[in-house]
Amino acid sequence: MGADTAVYAEGLQKRYKSHHALRGVDLSVAAGSVLGVLGPNGAGKTTTVRVLSTLLTPDAGHATVAGYDVVRQSKEVRRRIGLAGQYAAVDELLTGRENLVLLGRLLRQGRRGARQRAAELLTRFELEDAADRPVGTYSGGMRRRLDLATCIIARPPVLFLDEPTTGLDPTSRTVLWKVVRELVDEGITVLLTTQYLEEADQLADQIVVIDTGRVIAAGTPAELKRAVGTDHLQVAVARPGQLATALSAVAPLTGAEPVVDTAAQRLTVQLDAGLESVAALADALRAAGVEVTDFEVRRPTLDDVFFQLTERNEPETSLS
Amino acid sequence: MSELRVATVPTGGPFAGLADTAALAGRHLLHLRRAPGKFLGIVMNPLILLIAVGYLFRNSISVPGSGNYQEYLMAGVAVQVGLASIGPTAIGVAMDMRGGLVDRFRSLPVSRTAVLVGQTLSDLIVSALGLVIVMMVGLAVGWRPHAGPLSVLAGFALILAFVYAMLWVGVLLGLLLRSPETIDSVGAIVLVAFSFLSNAFFSVQGLPSWIRPLAEWNPVSAVVTSCRTLWGNPVVTGTGFPADHPVLVTAGTLAVLLAVCVPLSLRAYRRA
Numbered sequence: 001m002g003a004d005t006a007v008y009a010e011g012l013q014k015r016y017k018s019h020h021a022l023r024g025v026d027l028s029v030a031a032g033s034v035l036g037v038l039g040p041n042g043a044g045k046t047t048t049v050r051v052l053s054t055l056l057t058p059d060a061g062h063a064t065v066a067g068y069d070v071v072r073q074s075k076e077v078r079r080r081i082g083l084a085g086q087y088a089a090v091d092e093l094l095t096g097r098e099n100l101v102l103l104g105r106l107l108r109q110g111r112r113g114a115r116q117r118a119a120e121l122l123t124r125f126e127l128e129d130a131a132d133r134p135v136g137t138y139s140g141g142m143r144r145r146l147d148l149a150t151c152i153i154a155r156p157p158v159l160f161l162d163e164p165t166t167g168l169d170p171t172s173r174t175v176l177w178k179v180v181r182e183l184v185d186e187g188i189t190v191l192l193t194t195q196y197l198e199e200a201d202q203l204a205d206q207i208v209v210i211d212t213g214r215v216i217a218a219g220t221p222a223e224l225k226r227a228v229g230t231d232h233l234q235v236a237v238a239r240p241g242q243l244a245t246a247l248s249a250v251a252p253l254t255g256a257e258p259v260v261d262t263a264a265q266r267l268t269v270q271l272d273a274g275l276e277s278v279a280a281l282a283d284a285l286r287a288a289g290v291e292v293t294d295f296e297v298r299r300p301t302l303d304d305v306f307f308q309l310t311e312r313n314e315p316e317t318s319l320s
Numbered sequence: 321m322s323e324l325r326v327a328t329v330p331t332g333g334p335f336a337g338l339a340d341t342a343a344l345a346g347r348h349l350l351h352l353r354r355a356p357g358k359f360l361g362i363v364m365n366p367l368i369l370l371i372a373v374g375y376l377f378r379n380s381i382s383v384p385g386s387g388n389y390q391e392y393l394m395a396g397v398a399v400q401v402g403l404a405s406i407g408p409t410a411i412g413v414a415m416d417m418r419g420g421l422v423d424r425f426r427s428l429p430v431s432r433t434a435v436l437v438g439q440t441l442s443d444l445i446v447s448a449l450g451l452v453i454v455m456m457v458g459l460a461v462g463w464r465p466h467a468g469p470l471s472v473l474a475g476f477a478l479i480l481a482f483v484y485a486m487l488w489v490g491v492l493l494g495l496l497l498r499s500p501e502t503i504d505s506v507g508a509i510v511l512v513a514f515s516f517l518s519n520a521f522f523s524v525q526g527l528p529s530w531i532r533p534l535a536e537w538n539p540v541s542a543v544v545t546s547c548r549t550l551w552g553n554p555v556v557t558g559t560g561f562p563a564d565h566p567v568l569v570t571a572g573t574l575a576v577l578l579a580v581c582v583p584l585s586l587r588a589y590r591r592a
Binding site for chain 2: 050079081082083087091093102107108156187188
């Protein structure tokens with residue numbers, strides 16, 4: 001672990017009475033980058049965040065945030081982190097401004113400093129119009145924005161976002177993504193958990209996939225997609241009789257046996273040379289006189305990665 | 321020079337804990353302005369008892385050896401402010417946990433004691449206001465202290481000490497029970513048990529003998545007896561240690577309650 005590692009965890013374990021929430025989680029986030037922690041419900045995402053943000057003591061393993069041990073130097077860690085939990089942790093009865101000022105005062109900005117910073121953040125998060133209304137009247141998106149604003153009052157170098165966009169409409173989600181990107185541009189390190197693959201793809205530099213308390217895959221979004229498979233071309237033909245013609249036309253151009261779906265009148269061809277093979281395949285089909293109704297390049301998505309990984313790790317449920 | 325984009329929260333000075341506590345207490349006082357329902361509950365409960373027991377049952381209840389039931393009753397009604405404060409405090413704490421605010425506060429470099437102390441101190445202010453209102457109504461319906469102003473104030477202070485101990489009972493209940501529904505029912509049991517197993521409304525001598533020691537050592541009885549003495553209101557002379565040394569028993573039982581509830585609450589909060 002180098003000096004530019006903002007978050008580091010090794011062998012984190014946490015056991016509750018009846019279940020093992022974490023069974024040895026390892027991860028590392030380079031300073032100024034975004035790590036997406038991806039996993040289904042109950043995988044251990046929130047427990048991981050709670051350990052890293054000093055809310056929970058791990059049973060085994062150790063972790064450092066901004067260079068400080070989360071157990072032995074928890075107070076130092078708390079001076080350097082912002083945490084947005086799964087629920088927007090804002091006081092419903094207070095106004096947006098009062099929420100920010102309260103937190104600012106607790107973060108030792110003084111009354112005046114806290115008020116000034118609150119005004120800045122209300123502008124930045126486009127909450128000025130609602131600033132003096134009780135938060136109870138805010139929409140879900142506004143609440144999340146306020147929640148995120150309260151996390152960055154003290155400009156912490158490390159930010160933990162636990163499912164920041166769960167339950168948000170697409171517009172609010174896009175706004176939140178934009179804000180997170182801006183924060184990263186300012187040099188903040190972000191660890192975010194999500195169950196949305198698209199979100200991890202959009203925001204994360206690195207991804208760890210966790211399931212049943214364990215890291216089951218790690219890498220950049222592109223690496224993970226590559227691990228699942230290469231790009232494919234799907235070709236649908238107009239007449240049933242042409243399926244065989246098409247097959248013999250494309251077979252010499254690909255290393256792997258094309259998959260034939262007779263019902264859909266469709267061929268799936270592996271693209272060995274990436275997109276360069278597409279032109280060659282198109283030429284070959286035209287030369288063979290095949291009438292094509294659909295011609296589509298399919299790249300593996302994180303969904304494919306996710307389903308493939310979590311299926312493989314599914315506990316055996318059937319006894320028969 | 322480029323703008324400093326990230327920063328570390330400065331460590332506060334020696335009085336940072338006090339400033340945090342003040343800021344957090346201020347939050348609860350703002351709540352009171354926005355949602356005064358909590359205050360109504362704390363005030364209405366004692367007032368209803370004052371009127372129901374004091375007026376409706378004034379002819380059915382006779383306290384041996386004492387004259388005016390209204391004056392006997394007042395101290396018993398005043399401590400209800402403390403018992404009625406348990407539930408709202410517990411629910412406040414539980415709701416903060418549920419909404420994630422406790423997590424937020426715990427992730428800040430703020431003393432973890434400040435959050436709970438801020439809660440109890442602001443609730444103490446609220447309860448003190450409630451107590452003043454209850455005593456004013458008491459005065460209006462015929463209660464009169466027969467003692468010097470210092471003595472009357474001492475009784476008031478003793479009740480506030482009782483209220484503060486009850487607020488920590490509330491904090492602990494909130495942290496342990498976590499659901500407002502459970503808190504509601506447990507709070508009601510605590511309220512009824514503490515007030516009826518005491519000398520607040522009746523004389524302890526009228527209780528079945530096996531339950532009498534429980535009522536005699538109940539902090540409510542000790543506070544009520546102390547206040548009656550301090551206010552010059554009728555006191556039913558009892559026998560035994562609690563009846564002879566009510567102030568000592570008050571101080572002792574409240575100290576024990578705080579010594580149990582405060583550390584347990586802080587522990588539960590740290591692990592919440």
